[in-house]
Structures are given as C-alpha cells and as structure tokens.
Amino acid sequence: MTKEIEHVIEVEHLTKRYGALLAVNDLSFTVRRGEVFAFLGANGAGKTTTVEIIETIRTPTSGKVCLFGLDVTKKKREFIHRIGVLPQGFNSFDRITVRETLQYYARLFGCRNADLDGLIALADLKDKTHEQFHKLSGGLKQRLGIAVALVNDPEVVFLDEPTTGLDPHARREVWAVLLDLKNKGKTIFLTTHYMEEAEFLADRVAILSKGRIVALDSPGHLTESHANYLVLTLQAVEERASEIIRKMGFAPVQDNHRNIKVRLERADDVQKILNAIQASGATFRGLDVRKPNLEEVFLSLTGEAGREDHAGGWGAE
Amino acid sequence: MNLRVIGANLVVDIKSFYREKTAVFFRIAFPVILILVFGTIFMDKDDLSFDLCVQDLDQTKSSAQLVQTLTGSDRFKITTIAPDLNAAQYAKDHKLNLILGIPAGFEKSLMQKMIIADPDASFALTVVYDPSASAVTTKMQVLDAMLAVANQKLSGKPPFLHLVKTSILAKKYRFIEFFIPGIIAMAVMTSCLFGAVNVNAELRQKGVLRKLATTPITHTDWILSNILYQFLLAALATVVILLVSYAVFHVRLQINAWLPVFVVLDVFAFVGFGMILTRVAREAESAAAAANAFMFPMMFLSGTFFPVEMMPGFLQKFARILPLYYVNEGLRASMVSADNTAALGYAAVIGVFAAVVFVLGIMTTTLNEDRT
Numbered sequence: 033m034t035k036e037i038e039h040v041i042e043v044e045h046l047t048k049r050y051g052a053l054l055a056v057n058d059l060s061f062t063v064r065r066g067e068v069f070a071f072l073g074a075n076g077a078g079k080t081t082t083v084e085i086i087e088t089i090r091t092p093t094s095g096k097v098c099l100f101g102l103d104v105t106k107k108k109r110e111f112i113h114r115i116g117v118l119p120q121g122f123n124s125f126d127r128i129t130v131r132e133t134l135q136y137y138a139r140l141f142g143c144r145n146a147d148l149d150g151l152i153a154l155a156d157l158k159d160k161t162h163e164q165f166h167k168l169s170g171g172l173k174q175r176l177g178i179a180v181a182l183v184n185d186p187e188v189v190f191l192d193e194p195t196t197g198l199d200p201h202a203r204r205e206v207w208a209v210l211l212d213l214k215n216k217g218k219t220i221f222l223t224t225h226y227m228e229e230a231e232f233l234a235d236r237v238a239i240l241s242k243g244r245i246v247a248l249d250s251p252g253h254l255t256e257s258h259a260n261y262l263v264l265t266l267q268a269v270e271e272r273a274s275e276i277i278r279k280m281g282f283a284p285v286q287d288n289h290r291n292i293k294v295r296l297e298r299a300d301d302v303q304k305i306l307n308a309i310q311a312s313g314a315t316f317r318g319l320d321v322r323k324p325n326l327e328e329v330f331l332s333l334t335g336e337a338g339r340e341d342h343a344g345g346w347g348a349e
Numbered sequence: 350m351n352l353r354v355i356g357a358n359l360v361v362d363i364k365s366f367y368r369e370k371t372a373v374f375f376r377i378a379f380p381v382i383l384i385l386v387f388g389t390i391f392m393d394k395d396d397l398s399f400d401l402c403v404q405d406l407d408q409t410k411s412s413a414q415l416v417q418t419l420t421g422s423d424r425f426k427i428t429t430i431a432p433d434l435n436a437a438q439y440a441k442d443h444k445l446n447l448i449l450g451i452p453a454g455f456e457k458s459l460m461q462k463m464i465i466a467d468p469d470a471s472f473a474l475t476v477v478y479d480p481s482a483s484a485v486t487t488k489m490q491v492l493d494a495m496l497a498v499a500n501q502k503l504s505g506k507p508p509f510l511h512l513v514k515t516s517i518l519a520k521k522y523r524f525i526e527f528f529i530p531g532i533i534a535m536a537v538m539t540s541c542l543f544g545a546v547n548v549n550a551e552l553r554q555k556g557v558l559r560k561l562a563t564t565p566i567t568h569t570d571w572i573l574s575n576i577l578y579q580f581l582l583a584a585l586a587t588v589v590i591l592l593v594s595y596a597v598f599h600v601r602l603q604i605n606a607w608l609p610v611f612v613v614l615d616v617f618a619f620v621g622f623g624m625i626l627t628r629v630a631r632e633a634e635s636a637a638a639a640a641n642a643f644m645f646p647m648m649f650l651s652g653t654f655f656p657v658e659m660m661p662g663f664l665q666k667f668a669r670i671l672p673l674y675y676v677n678e679g680l681r682a683s684m685v686s687a688d689n690t691a692a693l694g695y696a697a698v699i700g701v702f703a704a705v706v707f708v709l710g711i712m713t714t715t716l717n718e719d720r721t
Contacts, residue, residue, distance in 0.1 A: 084559075087562075087563050088562065088563065088717075089559050089562045089563060089717065090717070091717070109565070112563070112564065112565050113565065115563065117560065117563035119556055119559050119560050119563070120556070121556055122556070122560065123555040123556045123557050123560070124557060124560070125361050125365055125557065126365070126369075127364060127365040127368035127369055128361055128364060128365065132361070132364065136357055136360070136361050137564065139353060139354070139356070139357035140354055140357055140561075140564045140565055140566050141564065141565060142353060142565070164368070180560075190563075
C-alpha cells in the first residue's frame with residue numbers, strides 16, 4: 033500500500049520488439065505520486081511506445097508495468113477510471129462538437145457529474161463549445177484533447193507530445209494548464225521532444241535514446257552532472273576576435289550573424305577572453321554567459337551533438 | 350457489455366450520420382433514386398410504346414386501315430410523312446431510326462389475296478432503319494409480331510401452335526416488385542460494408558481508437574454498438590425504400606417476418622466482412638478500395654439489377670458463391686413469391702456465411718494497437 037502511494041507507475045525491465053526492431057530496451061523506472069515526470073527523446077527513441085504500453089494501448093514483449101500497483105496487462109478495468117490520456121496527435125469524431133465530445137467521454141467513464149463547463153473553460157474553448165471537431169485548428173484540437181484527458185478527474189494524466197504543432201503562445205497556454213494540474217496534485221507523465229518544455233514543467237526527466245534511458249534526474253541535476261561548463265556568446269563581434277580566441281586554445285563557433293559561441297570549462301576563462309579581445313582592439317555589441325540548458329545535456333547524452341553544428345546546437349531554443 | 354457505453358456510441362454515430370450529408374445521400378437517398386429511375390424505366394415494360402414513322406405510298410383505304418391498326422395497337426405512336434419525300438434522307442435529317450413504308454400496290458395485292466384467294470400472293474412492306482440505334486431491333490421484333498398476327502388473320506384459320514401462360518406466382522408481379530428486394534439487399538450491404546470499413550480503418554488511422562483503448566469501453570461494447578448502429582441504418586433505409594415504392598409505384602409485396610430476418614443477416618454478414626477487409630487493408634483509402642472491389646461485382650453479378658439467368662453459365666455459377674445472391678433471392682422468395690421453404694434455404698446459407706465472417710471479424714477487430 034505504501035509502495036502504491038509512493039510510486040503510481042512502476043516499470044521493470046520493459047522491452048518491446050516490432051519484429052527485428054527493438055523499440056524499447058530493458059527500461060526500468062518509477063513515477064512518484066504528484067510529480068511531473070517527463071520522457072525526453074528524439075523521434076523514434078521509444079517514448080510513445082513506452083507510454084502506450086503503460087496506457088494499455090500496446091502490449092509489452094517482456095517486462096512488467098504496474099499502475100497503482102496493478103499489472104497493466106491484466107488489471108486494466110481496475111485502474112482505467114483513474115487515468116487520463118492525451119494520445120499523440122489527438123483526434124476525435126469529425127462531426128461532433130466540442131461539448132458533445134466531452135459529454136461522450138464523460139459517459140464512457142460514467143461521470144454523470146463531470147464539470148464540462150469547467151473543462152471547457154480550463155481548455156479556453158468557451159467560444160468553440162458548439163464547433164464541430166473537424167472545424168477546429170490543430171491547437172484547439174490539442175486543447176480539447178487535454179480537456180478530454182481530464183474528463184474523469186484522473187489521478188494520473190498521460191500527455192504524449194501535448195504541444196507539438198502549437199504556436200509559442202498556445203504552447204505556453206498549455207503549460208499554464210499543466211502547471212495548474214500539478215498544483216492540484218495530479219501526477220503528470222509528459223512525453224515531449226521540446227527540451228524547454230521538459231525543463232519548465234518536469235520535476236524529473238528521463239532522457240531516452242534508442243529505446244534506453246540514458247539519464248534520469250531533475251533538470252537541474254541533469255544539467256549540473258552532465259553539462260558542467262559555461263557558454264560565452266559574443267554578439268556582432270569583429271572577425272579577428274575568432275582568431276584570437278582560437279589561439280588561446282578554445283574552439284569558437286561563428287554563426288551567420290557574426291555571433292561567436294565558446295564553450296568554457298572554467299568561469300575565469302570568460303575574463304581572459306574578454307581581456308584578450310579588448311587588448312586587440314576588436315569590438316563586439318554585447319555578450320552573454322550562461323550555464324548550458326537541458327538541450328545541451330540531451331545532445332551530449334544521446335550522441336546527437338556530433339551531427340549538429342555546435343553553434344546551432346548551443347544556441348537553438 | 351455496458352449499455353451506457355453502447356448508448357454513448359450510438360448517440361455519436363447517429364449525430365455523425367445526419368450531419369454528414371454525403372452519408373445520408375449514399376445510404377438513404379441513393380437507393381431511393383435507383384428505385385425511382387429503374388422503376389420509371391421499367392414500370393410498364395409489358396406496355397412499352399415506341400415511336401414509329403410511316404410513309405404511305407399507296408394512299409388507299411386499305412393502307413390507311415393498316416396505319417390505323419398499328420396506331421390502335423398501343424405499341425406504336427404513329428407519325429406519317431408525305432409520300433413524295435425520300436424516306437432515307439428524311440430519316441437522316443430528322444434522326445429517325447425506323448420508317449415503315451407501305452409501297453404503292455398494297456390494296457391491289459390485298460384484294461388479290463382475299464378475293465381470288467391466291468395462296469402465293471404476297472406483298473413486301475419496306476423499312477428504312479438506322480442499324481446503330483439500339484431500339485431498332487426491339488421495334489422490328491414488335492412489328493414482326495404484329496404482322497404475324499395480321500397474316501394469321503388473313504389466312505382465316507387459327508394458329509396450330511400457341512402458348513397458354515400459367516404464372517407460378519399467385520399474383521401478376523411487375524419488374525419493380527422483383528427489383529425492390531434487390532435494392533434493399535444492396536442498400537444494406539453497401540451501408541454495412543462501408544460503415545464497418547469507415548469505423549475500423551478511418552478511426553484507427555486517425556488515432557481515435559487508440560484514445561478509446563484508454564477508456565472503459567470494451568471490444569464487445571464497441572462491436573455491439575457498431576452493429577446496432579448499422580442495423581438502425583439498415584432498418585431506416587429499408588423503411589424508406591418500401592415507403593417510396595408503395596407511394597410511387599403502388600407495389601404489392603409480402604411484408605412478413607422474413608424481411609427483418611434477411612436484413613439482420615445482411616447486416617451481420619457485411620459488417621463482419623467489412624471488419625475483415627479492414628484487417629487486410631489497414632489504411633482507410635485502401636480498405637475503401639478493397640470494399641469497392643468486392644461490392645461492385647456483387648451488385649452486378651448477384652441479381653440485384655437483372656436476373657442471374659441472363660448471364661453466361663460460368664457467371665451464373667460465380668453468382669451463386671456471392672453472399673448477396675442469397676440475400677437477393679431470399680428476399681424475393683419471401684416478398685414476391687411468399688415461398689417460405691425457399692426463403693428458409695437462402696436464410697440458412699447467408700446465415701452460415703454471416704456467422705463465419707462475423708466471428709472472424711470480431712477476432713480481427715480490436716481497439717488495441719498491437720493485435721491488429
């Protein structure tokens with residue numbers, strides 16, 4: 033009982049094969065009650081397959097998955113009322129309105145007193161209540177999907193790529209909804225490939241690569257333990273500055289806007305570089321020194337960095 | 350089985366149906382249009398009347414009487430053209446496919462035949478015709494039949510061989526009354542086949558089934574609600590078809606317990622068949638194409654539009670392996686000839702087929718992603 037309260041999701045040695053393809057490779061992790069747990073990985077890393085096994089959409093090849101201490105392959109009926117799911121690319125019946133869609137799912141769950149108006153307000157769909165599903169934009173569909181996932185007031189909410197395809201404004205609106213859910217004590221299992229999203233929302237992040245978890249910790253700890261360096265950015269700098277920095281033994285990377293990025297292992301290297309540039313008489317418009325974010329951690333852990341341009345990698349959002 | 354869940358699905362299905370205008374057209378209006386079109390074309394097949402142009406070059410009382418006889422037969426609507434015109438040119442200019450000519454000397458030859466009783470006397474009527482026109486052959490057959498009757502009357506003796514017709518049916522039925530059961534069978538088949546394909550392929554492709562797999566709805570609830578929805582649509586289509594047939598064509602059909610039996614078997618057979626097709630072709634487009642590939646041969650070869658007996662022998666054998674043939678024949682046996690024994694036989698065949706494909710359909714349909 034204590035274990036159930038502590039860990040709402042327990043995954044042990046989970047493996048999933050599609051023929052010769054090993055999609056999920058011996059995964060083990062737990063998710064604690066009330067936390068926001070994020071699965072971070074590139075397309076094809078095994079995020080959706082794993083989460084769909086937990087959600088009972090797929091069956092595992094081997095291993096054990098428990099929700100609320102119940103085996104998901106055998107006890108679906110006992111826990112299905114306690115979870116809410118937003119599948120990847122949520123879709124519904126084309127000719128059914130927003131309100132009718134919520135009514136439909138509420139009836140499936142037997143929730144006679146579901147607060148449909150509250151859910152519509154939560155998803156900011158008041159103006160679209162009577163709009164048929166096929167007339168909604170991608171962002172509105174996704175917001176309706178989140179409302180549908182909450183129609184049974186679940187204890188655990190699975191959100192698979194909830195903000196994919198949304199514009200930055202809509203994405204932040206969804207984040208606000210998720211933070212509200214977190215404050216209400218819901219456990220949220222988030223699957224995303226947006227580093228910023230995971231960093232902003234998640235208490236813990238599992239980084240997946242080729243079906244395996246390569247790191248699992250809080251975003252802060254991951255950054256500290258896997259990317260213990262600084263990134264110095266000099267804006268609109270003169271070209272000769274690059275040469276000066278290179279001669280100092282660093283590896284500057286310049287982009288098309290004459291910005292230079294330099295990875296530094298020690299904080300006092302910043303002052304050394306600035307002094308050297310000043311001494312040469314080269315000018316720059318501005319500078320920025322920051323710790324690396326989750327994206328750099330992700331790239332270094334998943335081995336993707338080699339394929340990326342360093343400047344693009346460090347500077348990308 | 351959860352009635353609340355089945356009810357929720359039915360509400361969604363019904364709302365989706367009446368809000369989708371093309372679905373309403375193809376499932377309800379299209380069969381009705383077929384009935385109206387074919388019913389109108391073949392409504393009075395026994396009393397078909399053709400246009401016939403006659404050029405009387407004899408201009409006598411006897412030739413006028415012949416024209417009058419043709420007019421009075423009700424098989425032809427006669428128009429006459431002037432004797433001084435070139436018949437062939439007139440036919441071309443006025444796009445006529447047949448002109449009957451009564452050459453000069455008709456009355457004289459007729460008198461010779463009747464007064465002198467010359468057994469060798471004969472007279473040739475001429476026809477100018479367009480061999481490319483499809484109606485010409487039928488027109489000439491009708492004309493030949495009428496001339497044969499006239500010749501026999503002129504001989505003054507009754508024909509030695511003649512037909513006495515006895516229908517095996519209690520009443521005289523028209524083409525439309527044979528046609529309606531076929532249209533009911535076809536309408537139910539197309540509705541169920543495409544309904545099953547749409548539900549199972551399109552909703553799967555769009556990910557709706559994936560979402561439903563994370564709700565309390567079970568495999569059984571899902572299939573039962575689909576079957577119930579298809580049955581409601583089939584019942585609606587059947588009622589509309591019958592109402593239109595009775596109202597417009599005043600059909601006389603036997604409506605008895607066999608009608609719902611065959612409609613239910615039709616629903617189970619083709620919903621099951623649709624579910625299997627979806628298993629074979631999982632993309633919505635390819636599943637719809639596969640449904641068409643099965644549906645069209647069945648529509649045209651199983652006796653929906655014309656009797657199977659009109660087809661070559663090998664096609665007749667092929668027709669008898671098509672499930673729709675047994676629904677067509679079963680509905681006709683019950684609605685037209687009121688032959689319970691025959692209806693039972695056809696029901697047994699389609700019942701076995703429905704049971705097999707429906708069980709296979711259930712086995713191949715699931716909300717879960719891996720098992721399909």
